[in-house]
Amino acid sequence: MFELSRGQFYKAIPLLNNGHPHPEVQSILENNNPGWVFSDRTDAPRTALVWSKGMKGHYLIGDETNEAFFSKLDEFVTTIIAPRMRELGMNYFEVSGNHNKWNLKSLFASRELQQPWDQIVYESKGFEAHIMNNSGNFRAVNLRSQEWKMHEYENKKFVYDHINQFWETEEDFFEKGYGYAAIENSEVIGVCYSSFVTKEKHAVGIETLPQRHQRGVGTNLASLVVNDIVQNGYTCYWDCSLSNEASNKLVRRLGFKQIHQYHCLGFSL
Numbered sequence: 001m002f003e004l005s006r007g008q009f010y011k012a013i014p015l016l017n018n019g020h021p022h023p024e025v026q027s028i029l030e031n032n033n034p035g036w037v038f039s040d041r042t043d044a045p046r047t048a049l050v051w052s053k054g055m056k057g058h059y060l061i062g063d064e065t066n067e068a069f070f071s072k073l074d075e076f077v078t079t080i081i082a083p084r085m086r087e088l089g090m091n092y093f094e095v096s097g098n099h100n101k102w103n104l105k106s107l108f109a110s111r112e113l114q115q116p117w118d119q120i121v122y123e124s125k126g127f128e129a130h131i132m133n134n135s136g137n138f139r140a141v142n143l144r145s146q147e148w149k150m151h152e153y154e155n156k157k158f159v160y161d162h163i164n165q166f167w168e169t170e171e172d173f174f175e176k177g178y179g180y181a182a183i184e185n186s187e188v189i190g191v192c193y194s195s196f197v198t199k200e201k202h203a204v205g206i207e208t209l210p211q212r213h214q215r216g217v218g219t220n221l222a223s224l225v226v227n228d229i230v231q232n233g234y235t236c237y238w239d240c241s242l243s244n245e246a247s248n249k250l251v252r253r254l255g256f257k258q259i260h261q262y263h264c265l266g267f268s269l
Contacts, residue, residue: 003036004039011044019097019098025061027198035052040068057095058096061097064102074110095264095265104263116263117243119240119242121238121239121259121262122252124238125235138215139182139183141181142180143179144179154187162207166195166196173194176197182217189217191206201236204225204226204238206247218246
């Protein structure tokens with residue numbers, strides 16, 4: 001198995017054909033978001049394992065029958081991937097595939113697997129922002145605005161921690177992504193932003209401080225971000241776990257349609 005350089009990532013893009021083209025993966029192969037790519041060969045990959053820094057998880061893409069690749073996969077995880085993940089403070093391996101032919105349990109049969117879970121994928125190609133009247137005093141500030149860049153809001157680190165998790169640099173985000181922060185008095189209480197970007201789609205990330213839930217913060221921020229994404233000609237993509245009732249309710253409230261459901265599993269390293 002070989003690790004592709006960033007200049008070689010594009011060679012793995014055809015492996016997304018005949019499966020679900022996760023923006024979490026495609027954005028890496030297009031060099032928009034950070035990650036690692038491991039493949040059976042560097043010239044014309046047949047199968048690849050892609051690690052997403054933003055998701056802190058792995059995706060299998062390509063030919064699920066490539067025995068030469070899979071016979072070495074488990075050992076490769078132990079000897080190469082696990083040490084690198086531990087250096088980044090991670091000790092859990094999470095993986096999914098880009099189509100339902102992947103037999104993830106058999107690939108990692110020697111591991112003590114956690115209970116698998118499902119992810120739900122939604123998309124919106126057309127959208128008109130509907131800003132709700134909020135019950136608090138918060139307001140939304142565009143992360144591309146001079147107000148955001150110049151004003152010293154409290155808890156500004158909350159936003160930059162999200163940006164730095166999903167993006168190589170803050171400059172990359174401000175050049176390619178969209179986002180808003182919710183401000184109450186002078187404190188940041190929530191954020192919504194482009195987490196992954198491809199030529200055609202923007203995936204959405206969102207978080208509100210726990211003590212500010214149930215106040216319409218997430219709905220207001222998401223409405224603004226989705227509007228910016230769609231108005232600029234992109235499809236908006238939303239991926240959340242089946243068990244995340246709040247996220248599923250919010251995205252359906254915004255008019256998104258479910259397009260896909262896929263399985264994930266994980267194990268401790």
